[in-house]
Amino acid sequence: MATLTVTQNFGKGARDLEVYRSLGGYGSISSRLFDLSQFELIDLVSRSGLRGRGGAGFPTGMKWSFVPRNSGKPVYLVVNADEGEPGTFKDHVLMQEDPHRLIEGMIVCGWALGVRTAYIYVRGEFLPAIETLNAALKQAYAAGLLGKNIGGSGYSLDIYVHRGAGAYICGEETALINSLEGFKGQPRLKPPFPAVSGAFASPTCVNNVETLMALPWILEHGPEAYQALGTPKSGGTKVFSVSGDVKRPGVYEVPMGTPLMELLESPELCQGIVGELKGVIPGGSSSPVLTAEEARKANLDYEALAALKTMLGSGAVVAFNTERSAVGMLTSLTRFYAHESCGQCTPCREGTGYADRIMKTIASGKGREGDLDHMLDLAANFSYTTICPLAIADAWPIENFIGKFRPEFEAEVAKNPDRGSPRVTKDFRPGAFW
Amino acid sequence: MSHHPVHVEQPSDAEILPRLETPGVLSRVEELIRRYPVKRAALLQVLWLAQETLGWLPNVAIRWSAEKCEVSPVHAYGVSLFYTMYKKVPTGRFFLQICQNVSCHIQGAEAVIAHAEKVLGVDSHGGNTEDGLFTLLRVECLGACGNGPVLQVNDSFATDVVDGELAMPIGVGLDPERFDRIVEWCRRRAAELPEEPVRDALGDILVGTDGHPGATGASAEVQGSYAPPPPALAVTASNVEEGRTKVTWKAAPETTVLHLETRQGGGEFAEVASLSGKDKEWIGELPAGAEIRIVAETAGVRAKPSNIAKGIA
């Protein structure tokens, strides 16, 4: 059995503080944490090779080191538990199974950055997880693990759960902050970056649930041990959400660098594909899809997936078999991104909706010749021209599904007897009449 | 329930406000507001509370929330329409949301949705059954994709009924039979309980905190006033030449003063030198065998002492 650093308490009833403690929980708080100076702790996290598990994979120690000290403003920690990327459900399970580990991780991060008030931003749909978290927080407060003067250290930390209300884009960290502040969850222009001016115009650290939950293990076993679990550049382990056509979908923690097929086929893990593998989305719905052939070559770490022109993202693996229609999957994704565009930037707002309408037209048998290229052109036009990467997150599936499964799309268009008739271009343009 | 807004008849202030202006609701509003340095930040939570209280969010409740959080009414209105989970129209007692996103899609979401439409006799874009029991809505990823296709009954995840309770067993997705069981569960519950008990929309409130230190009038505490200053670390001492000792250490960048202290024979530590927080080493004469430590000070507050280094004999 591989070493588990985040999910080791699954199925052990660790929601309860006493159980969590009996499994060694809050060990870092009673032993090492407060002996470490803040900058030593940041250094330790840097050496562990821990990278953000929310999608971008930014080195956590480095992110922390950007948070200015004594800026004259409070420092906030905001936990990103807005998990919304289709295919991703690990944070959901992590919070339900082991909420105290998150709290412990937050205390570690809070101590490192000098945080007095922290928020856990949980997506609105996860009310059961919010209930779990609040119950755990209550226990932690009662045990003196939160609040004023934690364990006599002189350090004080308050944690609140903030319930989101249904918006995928709030997973983007600046949108998350806007949402926390009572605004629409629209991403902000950068700079300033949250580390310098985030929540309430104060230095803010936004970290994913899983990122923070890796900290207790790192503190207990040391950064080198954690780093050694993974590859030289992608240290540690990663929690994957596996869904789709596998025998046993679920949440699995494996060392970075594990071959994708091992995750899908190992009897201890997903136990194999249902049917014949057609492709895999390796890192959440926005990551470029891999064909079965590519999937067989893929290792699960940042660099290996980047080499295949896709990404580890949130670690959401969606496997699908040859019975699944690429057209149907892409239609489902373009609909999703159009639904979730925050509506700020013109290319994303109008473009994702436009692409969605074309996809629906194709899927309903009214596609025409040129529609596929039009889709690709639109996708290219809303990539890299927007405030946040949501538009690219739509463009990648469009480009890769059409790129890798083009015959299927063409067959769909071919169903339309009128596919070759000219476009309706009656549409006239401003200025045309004067 | 969707940001594709629908127009509904709005109730009057008199119908709604008395239900919101109750001591119970008001004290929770106050607690929510205390969590943040600005009242505005409580807006999403206060909207949740109003929705919990009323079952949906009429415009009056939005205006009420705006007043509580000191934002303009139109701000609260715009925000309430941005997020899909605020119900701008009342729903049935059991709000069934079925995920149609990619993982659920490939596991047969469309078939289950079609089945649900047929069984309930409503469309899946917010259709309501005539008995007021069900509202059916297709939604995007619910964050439980391993159980695709996924269903939420109100705020509970459910892909089956196990031991008479809604449940989402690992790896079990919704299918037509399970959907029927869930519908049956709902009907049975409706027969047993006249009304759906209110479920706390914020997952219960916290006790034991005083709220954000900056909330309601107090000034926001800045970093440093509540976390003890970082101590100096890794103090070592070595002999550089006859009678002279070199002391090195690590100190956090924000340290302002470093107090070098020594003691002999188990006595009290006494300050030998006061150094700048930026200094990296000290060389000077120390009595042989002295114990050496450093106390770092940041902005006038002394940290706990460093480790103790033994001077060279």
Place this chain on the structure above:
Amino acid sequence: MSNSYNKPVLPKADSKKVSIVVDGADVEVPEGTNLVEALKTIGIDTPHFCYHQDLPVAGNCRQCMVETDGPRGMGLAIACYTPVRPGMKVATDRSSEKVKTARKAVMEFLLANHPLDCPICDKAGECTLQDNYMSSGKHESRMREEIGKQYKGAPEHRHLDAKGQDRGGKHIDLGPTVILDQERCILCDRCTRFMRDVAGDEQLYIAARGDHAFITTFPGQPLQHDYDLNVTDICPVGALTGKHFRFQQRVWLLSKTETIAPDDSLGANITVEHHDGHVWRIMPRRHPDVNKSWISNATRLLYQTLSENRLTGGSFRGADVPLADAVERARELVHGARKVALVASGHLTLEDNAALLALAESLGSRAEVFGGSWLAVGAPDGIARSGDPVANRLGCTLLGISDNLSDLVRRAKEFDCLVVAGHDLWAADAERAKSLSVIPERIALSAWHDATAQASTLAVGIRAWAEVRGSMINVQGRIQRLQAAPTAPTPDLEPAWQVISRLGHLGWTSEVDAFRFAQGRIPALSGLNYRTIGSQGRILEGVAP
């Protein structure tokens, strides 16, 4: 909201210059500002929708794309939010295909869901969407019916059109002054930023999200604010239009005259827009240190009074007389009088008041000049009004005219002739004005049949503020220019200074003579002329109170 602290840094006359490379050429631009402004200083216009000099940067329209150099080579960036960095490389659409494509794409995206309203749109001719479409390269529409459009609109305004298409909100009565067309809105967020950050009263908001987002007030609540018509100026499309100007006149027919607002001592800079001798509207004219880009609704609607109730001739003891006769009669009365009270006016230009002083001088001890105002003075609103309705109060003070109307009231019996120039005393305070009725001959020079004209024995028509050239000194001590629009209701109406010059045989032939006289009284004006005052006015050293 989130980025409301991101106010653009604008170049100043004394901004330090740094060199950057634009499209391969070394150029000098002001430091610290954004690229839209920097490129403007070297003559390159960057198309944009959401950026506005006097609003926080939102950066959402993505039309202003340029390429700049970064750690990973040249890449697209929005010019409105990219600060000038010494030595940076910038590529505009003149050298970068990527930029060209990106800008064109934004146009295509915006038009994909825009209604085809231009022929019936009030904004046509000054619509940024039209302009940018022309400049970013027209494109073939790739639209087709099956794909359809997503029109914007609030739930209560959505409807199906004749073809069964789901449509958004059209001609929504948003309040007393503004009409909204939600379908035309391109969600640039300018109006909401104006209401929030300038007016300080957030009444507009973009609700919902994605391509379903729409601009709205709180349901059932009107848009109502003293400055709300400014949103119709900054709206880049025809989504927000002023009721007062809807379907009045096609904008490309209008000629513009730059002048200042006469209703407040800040002297908001404005343009009077006219066609065929008629003023159709007043628009704010940007002045960074006076009114930015804003004017109050009251100022904006002043043009309506220019064609109402005008005194186009003369009237003597209630009977109309030709203008020339009225002037002649006035001259006789003034010269025949034993003691004349001349009432100056802060509503008139320096030139008009100078003429009055020159008249007094010519009459010697038989004349006495009174000044001041009975109108209430309010507080500055921080936007485009000082709160003092007497526009040229400081000018009068500097000319040496005292604030002594109350003396006149007390000593009214000493006079047998009263000359009131452009000052509606009877409207300002009828009670006090009544005591002036003891003066047997009361001459009013007025542009309107106002209460004072009616209460006088002889009324002489003059030109109104929009029809004269001259100057006023605002509350900041800034001398600003008024220019004459060719819109006087009858051609023989003369400005007040000219009528007064006739009364006093001053022989002045143009405003310049009057200005010279004023220069004699106000040392700070020495060396200035209308050209050097310029369109942005001049601060006079040491005169501001």
